[in-house]
Structure formats: C-alpha cells, structure tokens
Amino acid sequence: xxxxxxxAGVREIFSRYDLRAKKKLGQNFLIDGHVLGKIITAAxxxxxDRVLEIGPGIGGMTQxxxxxxxxxxxxxxxxxxVPILQNLFAGEKLRIIQGDxxxxxxxxxFDIPSGGLRPPTPLQGGAxxxxxxxxxxxxxxxxxxxxxxxxxxxxxAVRRAxxxxxxxxxxxxxETFSKVSPEKExxxxxxVANLPYYITTPVIFALLESGLFESVTVMVQKExxxxxxxxxxxxxxxxxxxxxxxxxxxxxxxxxxxNCFMPRPAVDSAVVRLDILPAPRVDADHAKLFRTIxxxxxxxxxxLLNALDSEFPCGKPELAEILRSCDIDPQxxxxxLDIYAFARLSERxxxxxxxxx
Ligand code: SAM
Numbered sequence: 001x002x003x004x005x006x007x008a009g010v011r012e013i014f015s016r017y018d019l020r021a022k023k024k025l026g027q028n029f030l031i032d033g034h035v036l037g038k039i040i041t042a043a044x045x046x047x048x049d050r051v052l053e054i055g056p057g058i059g060g061m062t063q064x065x066x067x068x069x070x071x072x073x074x075x076x077x078x079x080x081x082v083p084i085l086q087n088l089f090a091g092e093k094l095r096i097i098q099g100d101x102x103x104x105x106x107x108x109x110f111d112i113p114s115g116g117l118r119p120p121t122p123l124q125g126g127a128x129x130x131x132x133x134x135x136x137x138x139x140x141x142x143x144x145x146x147x148x149x150x151x152x153x154x155x156x157a158v159r160r161a162x163x164x165x166x167x168x169x170x171x172x173x174x175e176t177f178s179k180v181s182p183e184k185e186x187x188x189x190x191x192v193a194n195l196p197y198y199i200t201t202p203v204i205f206a207l208l209e210s211g212l213f214e215s216v217t218v219m220v221q222k223e224x225x226x227x228x229x230x231x232x233x234x235x236x237x238x239x240x241x242x243x244x245x246x247x248x249x250x251x252x253x254x255x256x257x258x259n260c261f262m263p264r265p266a267v268d269s270a271v272v273r274l275d276i277l278p279a280p281r282v283d284a285d286h287a288k289l290f291r292t293i294x295x296x297x298x299x300x301x302x303x304l305l306n307a308l309d310s311e312f313p314c315g316k317p318e319l320a321e322i323l324r325s326c327d328i329d330p331q332x333x334x335x336x337l338d339i340y341a342f343a344r345l346s347e348r349x350x351x352x353x354x355x356x357x
Contacts, residue, residue, distance in 0.1 A: 004088070005060030007031045010262050013058045017084050021263050025078055026196025029057050030219070032260035035271070036064050042253040042273045043192045043217035045070050050110070052213070054101050054193035054203060059085050061194055066092050070190075073109060075101045102202055106210045112187050114211075187212045194219040201240055208247040208274070209286070216274040217253070225252060225270035232338050238300075239293050245339045246281055246289065248274035284343035285350075292346040296334025304337075305330040312349055322348050 003009045010029050013019065021027040030036055039061070045051065047069030056062040056074040058081060065072050071093045076082055082098045097109065107114040191213045195203060200220050207216050223236075228250040230236035244250045253271040258264050280286065295311035296304060308319055320330040326344045328337065337345070 001063070001088075003033070004058055004063050005030055005033055005036050007262055009060070010058060013084070013088075019058070019080070019084075022078060023263075026055070026198055027057060027078070028194075028261040028263060028265045030060050030194050030260060031262045032256070035254060035256050035260050036061060038254045039192065039194075039217060039219070039271055040064050040068050042251075042271065043190055043215060045190065045192070050187075050189045052106070052110075052189055052191045052193075054191070055196050056085055056096070057081065057194075059088050061192065062089065062094060065192060066094060073097065075099060075104060075109075077101070102199060102206065106206070106212055110187060110189060110212060112212065188214045190214060191216040191218070193217075197221050197224075200224050204240065204274075205243055208243055208276070214276055216248070216276070217271065218274075219256065219269050219271050222255060222268040222270045225272050228252075228272050228274070232336050234335075237335050239290070239297050242293050242339050242342065243290070244274060246286065248276050250274050282339055282343035284346050288346045288350050289343060292349060293334075293342055296337070296342070300333070300335060302333070303331045304328065304334055307334055308349075314352070318352065322352050 002012055004013065010031055014021075021029070043051075045065060045068040049068075049070045051065050051070040051072050053062055053065060053072055053074040056076050057078075062072055062074055062085070066089065073095045074085070075097045076085065077098070077100050079098055082096055085094070085096050097104070189212050191207050193203075195218050197220065200218075201224075204216070204218070204220075207213055224240070226236040227238060227240045228244045229252065230238070230241045251273045253273050256269040256271060258266070258268055261269075282289070291311065292308070296307050299307040299310075304323060305316055305320055308323075309316055312319060323330040323345070326341065326348050328341060328345060
C-alpha cells in the first residue's frame with residue numbers, strides 16, 4: 001500500500017481524489033516517516049492496543065498505528081475524507097467516526113460508563129477552560145483552500161456544561177503525590193494525534209478530564225508544548241500547565257520543524273506525551289481547582305485579590321484573609337502559585353465562601 005506519510009503519498013491521494021488541504025480545519029499532513037516513528041514509539045503502541053486518533057486526515061498516522069497492531073478509532077470532521085479513509089483501509093481494524101471531536105461523548109464511543117472512571121467528561125460537566133484566542137492560533141498553512149466540511153468556528157467553540165456537584169475533601173498532604181480516593185482506573189486507551197491547532201487546548205482538556213486514557217501523545221504547536229512543562233513565574237505557565245500537572249506527567253518527545261508537514265505551516269511543532277497519573281497529583285476537587293485557576297489566570301495582570309474578587313464575591317477583606325491563611329500574599333499574581341498552592345486555595349475558598357457550585 002502507498003506510504004501515506006510522505007510528500008509523494010500525500011500528492012498521490014490529493015490527485016487521485018481531487019483534494020486540497022483545508023486550512024480552516026488545520027490540515028497540515030505529516031510527511032516525515034522519522035517523526036511518525038518517534039510518535040508511535042513514544043506512544044508505546046502494542047499489538048491490540050485501543051487507540052483514539054483525532055483527525056486522521058488522509059491516514060498517514062492511521063497507517064502507522066494500524067501497522068503497529070493498534071485497534072484504531074478515528075474521529076474526523078472533514079466529511080470528504082471519510083469515504084477516502086474507508087476505501088484506503090477497507091478490512092483493517094479501523095473505526096471512523098465523522099464529526100467534531102469536541103461534540104463527541106468519548107465514553108459512549110468506547111462503550112464505557114462515565115461513572116466508573118475518574119473525572120466526568122467535559123460534555124458531562126468537566127471544568128473546560130476558556131479558549132485563549134491569542135495562544136490558540138490556528139496553524140497558518142501556505143495554501144488557503146476552499147472549505148466545504150463542517151464549520152470549524154463551531155468546532156472550536158468551547159462549551160461549558162453544568163458543573164458536577166462538588167464535595168469538599170480533606171485537604172491534601174502538600175508536595176507529595178496524594179491520592180483522591182477512591183482511586184479509579186483509566187480505560188487503558190491511548191490517544192494519539194497530530195492535532196488541528198485551533199482546538200488544541202479544549203481537546204487536551206477533554207482527553208485529560210475524560211479519565212479514559214492511559215496516555216495522550218500529541219503533536220502541538222511548539223509554543224503550546226512549552227506550556228505543558230512550564231513552572232510558576234514563567235511566561236508560558238497557565239491553566240494548561242496546571243491541567244497537565246494535575247492529571248499527568250508530561251514529556252517532550254521531539255521538536256518538529258515546519259518542513260515535516262504538507263502544506264507547510266508557519267510555525268514549528270513539537271510532540272508531547274502525557275502519561276496519565278493513577279490519581280490526580282493533588283487532593284483537590286478538579287472542578288473547584290480549575291474554577292480557581294481560571295479565575296486567577298483570566299485576569300493575569302491583576303493581583304490574586306482582584307482577580308478572584310469577581311469570581312468569588314465574598315468581599316475583599318474575607319478573600320485577603322483566605323489567601324493569607326493559605327500562606328499566599330493577596331498582592332501576588334496567580335502565575336506565581338504552584339499547583340499545591342492552588343489546591344489549598346481552592347479548598348479554602350470552598351470551605352469559607354460556600355461560593356463553589
Ligand atoms: N493525522 C493527519 C496527519 O498527521 O497527517 C492529519 C492531521 S491534520 C494536522 C488535523 C486533522 O484534524 C485534519 O484531518 C482535520 O480535518 C481534522 N480536524 C479538524 N478539526 C477537527 C475536529 N473538530 N474534530 C475532528 N477532526 C478535526
């Protein structure tokens with residue numbers, strides 16, 4: 001079969017099916033076998049593994065996953081590509097679902113009840129972050145072709161569903177890997193994707209919060225990759241860094257220059273692997289924790305006291321007292337707090353203000 005992750009392979013499929021890359025859908029196809037090999041190795045794909053691939057495109061990565069023995073479920077938004085993929089991979093262990101990954105109930109797709117897994121899915125009440133349009137730029141491809149699939153603006157929209165009821169747990173044990181009881185298992189599915197960049201953040205949150213995956217190996221913009229491992233006080237530190245730390249250990253697998261894609265994007269990329277922890281890193285309810293984190297980073301330039309004031313309307317004197325009781329200077333900025341400080345703060349805010357959902 002034609003090697004789909006080469007420039008010649010992509011050209012052949014484009015000409016055979018009269019295709020053009022759709023910039024609005026972030027269609028930059030990987031044409032570097034070496035990078036693809038690194039992704040498959042990093043994701044540790046074994047015979048029989050269940051793998052979710054987001055955005056198979058014309059199937060370059062899908063082909064590599066199938067060759068490694070994976071049982072692949074692929075979600076593709078572009079309607080035009082679905083029959084092509086069905087044709088190319090007829091008879092293989094591939095299930096293709098057409099649609100927007102952000103609108104999918106991943107538990108239903110894998111036939112796994114959501115109650116048995118760690119956190120709720122975002123669509124069922126997870127703490128979805130607001131999309132930051134400045135950090136979430138689409139890959140700007142050289143070609144700017146017509147678009148006739150679903151509406152990517154809609155696909156990129158972040159949906160914030162009703163939050164789950166929160167109960168206040170015992171405060172965590174500080175800088176250790178404390179466990180949220182009871183510890184629950186993931187469904188041992190691996191997520192692998194060369195992500196369309198305009199939806200990177202909500203997709204990563206959805207995957208992390210679903211509790212379905214043992215690992216998430218993704219190609220993202222290099223700038224976004226830096227955010228996964230950024231620490232307090234750095235410019236890349238934000239809610240994505242904290243989400244990655246809360247749910248996973250992050251490893252940078254490879255930096256990927258723009259010439260590894262067709263069409264060639266304007267920015268470089270990187271592959272990151274997130275190994276999901278058996279239990280979240282800190283003993284704090286994730287909805288409460290991320291409400292506090294989003295409040296703190298939503299007004300990044302403001303002091304914590306001012307940033308939290310609009311989200312927790314209990315009055316500044318009480319807020320200042322809560323911050324001090326957590327050993328946090330009310331005049332500090334959110335970007336200076338590590339995940340343990342955020343965990344303490346979110347629990348204290350819930351206890352003291354009763355303002356949590
Ligand atoms: N996996 C292929 C590769 O590595 O060459 C293609 C990756 S390309 C960067 C991103 C793919 O995601 C495209 O095929 C695009 O159509 C698809 N896509 C874009 N938005 C999507 C969405 N909301 N849900 C599912 N797939 C989407």
